[in-house]
Amino acid sequence: MPSTSDRRVGSAVTMTGAVPATASDPVAAGRAWTAAWTTSPQRPGTGFAPNWSEQGFADQTVRQVVRLSIGGDTIRVRLSNAYGTEPLVIAGATVALSAGGAAVHADTLRHLTANGSKTFTIAAGAEQATDAVPFEAAGLDSVAVTLYLAAPTGPATHHEQALATSYRSARDHRADTGGAAFTETSQSWYYLSGIDVTGGPALPPGIVVFGDSLTDGTGSSPDGNNRFSDALAERLAAAGRPRAVLNQGIGGNRVTVDSAWFGDRATARFARDVLGQPAVGTVIILLGINDIGMSEVAEASPFPTFAPYTDVSAEEVIAGYRDMIRQAHAAGLRAVGATVMPAKPSAFSTLRSESKRTAINTWIRTSGAYDAVVDLDRALRSPSAPDTLDPAFDSGDHLHLNDAGYRAMADAIDLADLA
Incomplete structure (x- = not known):
C-alpha cells in the first residue's frame, strides 16, 4: 500500500499507484491536492437505463456537469480508462463553471492539458490527471468538464448512475459556451473519475x-x-x-x-x-x-x-x-x-x-x-x-x-x- 504522501501526488496514476509530481504541479511547490469530487469507474454496460458506454464515442464532444464539495484556486481533472481495452486519446478538454444545462460561463473556461499538451493519451487500464490550471471555484459550485473525442474510443469506462445530465454533440465543441450544439443527453458520466483542487482554505x-x-x-x-x-x-x-x-x-x-x-x-x-x-x-x-x-x-x-x-x-x-x-x-x-x-x-x-x-x-x-x-x-x-x-x-x-x-x-x- 502506498504511503499517504505517495497517494496525494502525481500527474498520472494507474489503478494502484502514482508518479512523482511534475514541475507544473502545485504539489511540487508544497501545495497538496485535495479531492473535491469523485465517482467510481465502471465497466461498459447497458445498466439501469440506456447509455453511451458500449458504443463509445467518435468525433464527438461530451460535456459533464458535477458539483464540487470544496473549492480552491487551482484545479485538475482525473480521467479513467480503467476498463478500456485500447489507449484512449483525448483530443481536447476544457473546464468551466456551469451556467445551467450545457452552458458555461465564458470568462471561466480553461483548456486542460496533460504534460503540457492539449491532446494526450491514457493507456488501457490507467488513470490520468491533467496539469494544474488556475481556476477559482467555491465549495458547492458546479463545474462542467468537456471532452472532445476525435478518434473512435471503443467501449467507454463510465459511471452508470450519475443522476445528473451529461450532454453530447457531434464534432468539436469543447470551447462552446452555449449549449445549443449539445442535442443528446445521458444520465451517466464517461471517463470522468475525479476533480482535485488546491489553494483553498485549510x-x-x-x-x-x-x-x-x-x-x-x-x-x-x-x-x-x-x-x-x-x-x-x-x-x-x-x-x-x-x-x-x-x-x-x-x-x-x-x-x-x-x-x-x-x-x-x-x-x-x-x-x-x-x-x-x-x-x-x-x-x-x-x-x-x-x-x-x-x-x-x-x-x-x-x-x-x-x-x-x-x-x-x-x-x-x-x-x-x-x-x-x-x-x-x-x-x-x-x-x-x-x-x-x-x-x-x-x-x-x-x-x-x-x-x-x-x-x-x-x-x-x-x-x-x-x-x-x-x-x-x-x-x-x-x-x-x-x-x-x-x-x-x-x-x-x-x-x-x-x-x-x-x-x-x-x-x-x-x-x-x-x-
Missing part, C-alpha cells in the same frame, strides 16, 4: 462515502444534488465545518461478489476508490443489502443483472467489513460503519435475508471494530413497523430513499464521529 481531511445505490443516490431527484453525500457536504458547510465529501457508491455493488453490471466487489475496489483519493481521512461504509438481498431476488425472478447468483452469508459480509476496516486503518483512515436499512416489502426482504440483516447490524453496533457507528437502520425505519422504511423517506420501491430520506441519512451522523 480544511480537515476529506470523507469518502463508500457504498451501493443508497450512496449513489437511487431515488433522489436527477440534477438535484440530493444524494447522501451532497446532503452531508451541505450540512458540514452550514455548520461552518466544510470538508470534502466524496461519493464512491455504485448501484448494486456488493461487499463480496464481482459483477459485470454492478462493479468489482467492495473489498477489491476499496484501494482504488477510497485509499486512492488524495487527502482523505475518514471513510463511511454503507454496504451489505445487495449481498443478502440479490440471492432472494434471483430465486424469485432471475434477472441477468443479478448474476452471479451468489448466496452470501452474514458471516461473509462481516468478513468483508473487517477487510475494509483493516485496509482503512493500515492507511491511517478512520472507518465509520453504517447499519443496513430495512427493505420490506421489497423482493430483497425475506425471512432469511432479515435474519442476516439482523446479525450484520448487531455486529456493526456491538463489535467495536469500527471507529464509530451511524445507525441508519434506527434513524430511517418506520416507528410502527421497524422492518420497513419510514414512509416519509421511501422513494416508493421500499428499498431506496427519496430526497428527504437522503437528507435524514446525513442528519443521522454525529459530526464528531467524522473527526
Whole structure:
C-alpha cells in the first residue's frame, strides 16, 4: 500500500499507484491536492437505463456537469480508462463553471492539458490527471468538464448512475459556451473519475462515502444534488465545518461478489476508490443489502443483472467489513460503519435475508471494530413497523430513499464521529 504522501501526488496514476509530481504541479511547490469530487469507474454496460458506454464515442464532444464539495484556486481533472481495452486519446478538454444545462460561463473556461499538451493519451487500464490550471471555484459550485473525442474510443469506462445530465454533440465543441450544439443527453458520466483542487482554505481531511445505490443516490431527484453525500457536504458547510465529501457508491455493488453490471466487489475496489483519493481521512461504509438481498431476488425472478447468483452469508459480509476496516486503518483512515436499512416489502426482504440483516447490524453496533457507528437502520425505519422504511423517506420501491430520506441519512451522523 502506498504511503499517504505517495497517494496525494502525481500527474498520472494507474489503478494502484502514482508518479512523482511534475514541475507544473502545485504539489511540487508544497501545495497538496485535495479531492473535491469523485465517482467510481465502471465497466461498459447497458445498466439501469440506456447509455453511451458500449458504443463509445467518435468525433464527438461530451460535456459533464458535477458539483464540487470544496473549492480552491487551482484545479485538475482525473480521467479513467480503467476498463478500456485500447489507449484512449483525448483530443481536447476544457473546464468551466456551469451556467445551467450545457452552458458555461465564458470568462471561466480553461483548456486542460496533460504534460503540457492539449491532446494526450491514457493507456488501457490507467488513470490520468491533467496539469494544474488556475481556476477559482467555491465549495458547492458546479463545474462542467468537456471532452472532445476525435478518434473512435471503443467501449467507454463510465459511471452508470450519475443522476445528473451529461450532454453530447457531434464534432468539436469543447470551447462552446452555449449549449445549443449539445442535442443528446445521458444520465451517466464517461471517463470522468475525479476533480482535485488546491489553494483553498485549510480544511480537515476529506470523507469518502463508500457504498451501493443508497450512496449513489437511487431515488433522489436527477440534477438535484440530493444524494447522501451532497446532503452531508451541505450540512458540514452550514455548520461552518466544510470538508470534502466524496461519493464512491455504485448501484448494486456488493461487499463480496464481482459483477459485470454492478462493479468489482467492495473489498477489491476499496484501494482504488477510497485509499486512492488524495487527502482523505475518514471513510463511511454503507454496504451489505445487495449481498443478502440479490440471492432472494434471483430465486424469485432471475434477472441477468443479478448474476452471479451468489448466496452470501452474514458471516461473509462481516468478513468483508473487517477487510475494509483493516485496509482503512493500515492507511491511517478512520472507518465509520453504517447499519443496513430495512427493505420490506421489497423482493430483497425475506425471512432469511432479515435474519442476516439482523446479525450484520448487531455486529456493526456491538463489535467495536469500527471507529464509530451511524445507525441508519434506527434513524430511517418506520416507528410502527421497524422492518420497513419510514414512509416519509421511501422513494416508493421500499428499498431506496427519496430526497428527504437522503437528507435524514446525513442528519443521522454525529459530526464528531467524522473527526
